[in-house]
Amino acid sequence: MSNKFIGKSVKRIEDKRFITGKGRYTDDINLPGMTHAYILRSPYAHARIKSIDTSAAAAMEGVVTIMTGDEVGHYGVPCGWQVNFKNGDIMKEPPHPLLVKDKVRHVGDAVVMVVAESREIAQDAAEAIIIDYEVLPAITDASKAVEAGAPLVHDDVPNNVCFDWEIGNPKAEVDEAMASAAHITTLEFVNQRVSPNAMEPRSYIGHYDGVYDKYTLYTSTQNPHLIRLLMCAFVLGLPEHKVRVVGPDVGGGFGSKIYHYTEEALVTLAAKKTGRPVKWTETRSEAFLTDAHGRDHVTKAEMGFDGDGKIVGLRIKTFANLGAYLSTFSTAVPTYLHGTLLQGLYTTPKIHLDMTCVFTNTTAVDAYRGAGRPEATYLLERLLDLSALEMGVDPTELRLKNFIPAFDGVTQPGYQTNVALQYDSGNYHGVLHRGLEMLGYEDFRKAQKEAAASGKLLGVGFSTYIEACGIAPSAVVGSLGARAGLYEVGQVRVQPTGKVSVFTGAHSHGQGHETTFAQVVADRLGIPMEDVDIIHGDSDTVAFGMGTYGSRSLAVGGSAIMKSLDKIIEKGAKIAAHKLECSPDDIEFTDGKFTVKGTDKSLGFGDIALTAYVPHVYPANLEPGLDFSSFYDPTNFTYPFGCHIAVVEVDKETGATKVKRFIAVDDVGNVINPMIVDGQIHGGLAQGIGQALLEGVEFDGNGQIINGSYMDYAMPRADDLPMFELDRQVTPCPHNPLGVKGAGEAGCIGSTPAVVNAVIDALWSAGHQVKDIRMPLTSERVWSAMQS
């Protein structure tokens, strides 16, 4: 492998089209004869539909068709992950119909779809539809939904409990450990619901070609093949080989575009029904109501320490809100992606999580950047900093005392946690030390004191996180209830001229795969990057794939491509050996040349490619061609980790909080393109800081979202954030060929508790010994905390 490109901040290949306005997102695609869909949604969180009258709308000029639950309500979208109750019963899995005909269960639940000649007519017609509702009381808080007498979201799901679940050591052992503790820190908090807000609203175009009996769905998705599989096999019963799913340029996902949404199936059905392409693009208001939300945990957590400050136990009770319906991955998020991370970076000997997953009259909750892991990190890291304050010790000393010692996973074994995972490799002390150095910790504490004297409140907060990504070993996730494997596919097709087309099942919606993957391929084959084309997002050209989420693209998708590259080189060596009249074992491949070891006899990669396709002088028993496809199924998750430090200033008079500095030292294993990795971290930090200070979906008592627009839902803007201070440590992943761990979610996982911890630290420094302030830390909440 040469390293002309790997490890370099190669500028992105894909940028050219985006900076010139030539990106092609789904809503940019217009097909001949295309119609436009508008979906009429429930204005109530919980109501029985008594009647639907579409007659006036149907009579309007330009209306092509109108669909209701009577026509398509028997189709529903599935959940991709089965989790069982503690007692072994299968989770409750009520149907999620494409259009509702009996009872709506959240504001925004889809009731009627109007297809018309234009967007304008479709909306005008929808306004002429009359639906008579009987409004029912609604429930939005997961911890209250389980109480006796709470409204039932699904009439046949008692207490609204989808399932209960536990992980860790036996509860009795944890209770015993806690009973022996010298100090217990208790924290009751809400990890609030947030809206992902990818900037491109979801958009779908259904198309049906009667001549070839073929369906095409253009969709703003993170995983086209998975959508095809789910829609064909579980929703509409269409033959998979007659369905093409294309995910063109996609304007961000952050999890929200993983799932199979009802509207994807609706436009597909409508296209068949009308014989014309049907486009639906959501508005931002609809996105707030229908794009799966993230987080929403109500938690009581207790951490016990012995007299030396060593953690002796961790006991947690959480209610996780799943919303009204199960989304594709929603049941895995609070369980396997959350409970398994509660070891953190610490040697905590006894851990128990008791989890109850609950239906409410709210938008579905599913994976949002980090998915379960930010919630685990938030819980642990808040407890660590708070414990330090309560016990009067330094929060960094407390961490250093409890960290798992460094291990490389090669000469030393992986670290077996009490919550099912085995960490691959880690050096946790390293990232914290580096972070403290960048911060100038001692100077900061001095500055904090001086600032206090002049009436300014400064605070510092720490967060040392770990995540499990590179999702995921199929056998492991299968045993945990996943209904799919989570390998990835990578095909490398060397063209006769030596140019290379790479087909990957990963999907890029901002991550820069067209560049990073090309760097890997070019270096492995010793060819220029211009000779490599990365193709993704089309189920007709890419053999198969599981898509992009869980920081898996390079670790899993990249590894699949590496496997195919190995096969290419192995076959190339056979061809070269034949032409150079030696044994394949005597051939070495470096810098794009097949060379007879110890000689200057060699053949270029291009020569070999041509020979493979023009096999006149060719080994017997070897097939022509140079084209390999591989499936890579990882043997373990990968475990990036890092240290995030926030410095905040709180306005004493108003509670307004400003992030003054943010330091992030991340260890994501080997790095192919530092520029892109830094960019991923930056974006994650912004979202994590956003959750701490600005973001949060709020419901009123009727289940209405009171801040469902950008006029009310605050997200970080450019002037809300500082320049970030980043550094890296590299502990390679021992079990994948590139040694990479994944960087997509790290920023979002580590940052939220660091910011909240910093505000709490600032308040303690002024004598306000508050344990918690509910996120987002609006000025009023911080100010109120200072009044007590």
Place this chain on the structure above:
Amino acid sequence: MPKITVTVNGTQRTHDVEGRLLLVHYLRDVLGLTGTHVGCDTSSCGACTIHLDGHAVKSCSMLAAQADGATITTIEGLASGDELHPLQVGFKEEHGLQCGFCTPGMIMCAADLLNRNPNPTEQEIREGLEGNICRCTGYHNIVRAVQHAAGQLTEEV
């Protein structure tokens, strides 16, 4: 139906439009200039930013009819032929974009900023872009992209 005549990226166009047609839909659907995006319905995100008579405006919050007689530049018309605008170069060089959805609006807004203030401070850049939301980059590299275009990063590696 109002008849409008506008000069878009140097070409004069005339169309009959519905009174309610938003300028952004005129650009995207009538003229096929899909580089201008729609990211919200409350005039808040800036993805739809274009230049109207030389200044940045949110094309989702104007009617096409209001633009009658105006000169419009969209992201498609920012480069001079094959030569990218300095901001386009800056965004690429500094990795100022990820998914690219906010990018056209961000660049058009930044272009207005630099036209008025060719040498902005970091704070001025951040404030100048307050009408544009990016969910991917955390703005760090967007700020650098603007600094690059302003020629402020020349001494750096």
Place this chain on the structure above:
Amino acid sequence: MIPQAVDYKRAGSVSEAISLLAENPDAKILAGGHSLIPAMKLRLNSPSLLIDIARIPELRYIEVRDGGVAIGAASTHHDIISNADIQSRYGAMIEAGELIGDTQVRNVGTLGGSIAHADPSADWPAALIALNASIKVEGPNGAREIPATEFFLGFFYTALEEGEIVTEVVLPAPAAGSRSVYRKFMQPASRFAIVGCAASVTIDGGTITDATVAFTGVSADGAFLDEAVGAALVGKAASLETIEAAANAAAEGAELNEDHYASKTYRKHLAKVYAKRALAGACGL
């Protein structure tokens, strides 16, 4: 989101706009459209006809008059904040204007549109009240001039009568030794004011001879003049102590607004803090 069907006409003059408005009772004036069109997109407002006044030349000017400044109603926020005559006279106008929305909004939105709309959190109204501005309006029954203090009457409610349009805002010449500022505490999403405070203070030899303080955002009834705070300062030394004492009485008796970003209690507290900060700024402290 698409507005309901609507007709559009561009008025060539103020009188044409007034007669179009008189002929079409369901019509609305369209200036920058940056309040009206967002509302129409959400179908909260569906006029039958829009009368566009943004390009009427006689409505877009800024000129010095009697030591003060007169501003045509169709002047954009950007026109105002980049005007040297305003910059040299009215700090509060510049600071308020710079904090309205964002660059794109300021390039299009107009002074006349903002004050006719009278959003209870809009920035201009507080500045105009504190600066003792007056507003010229014209309608089928002729023209009249209304002091800013009598123009803003409540929640999206002004002294404009049916068929009248705003034509001009007149800012009187600032008194010698006076200085005005605007301070804003923003709602983090919309960035409209939770509390906006404009203060204009005249100081003579260290003593405050005149002080006006106006708020926006604080009250659901919109911008108002806080007479008590101003009155408490006249004749006092321009010091932090006197300012703080006066500011502590801010927003007393106001019909306080509340939303999920700021309760009544917090808003009132912010009004005091921002009155203090604005007055300190206006006193150069």
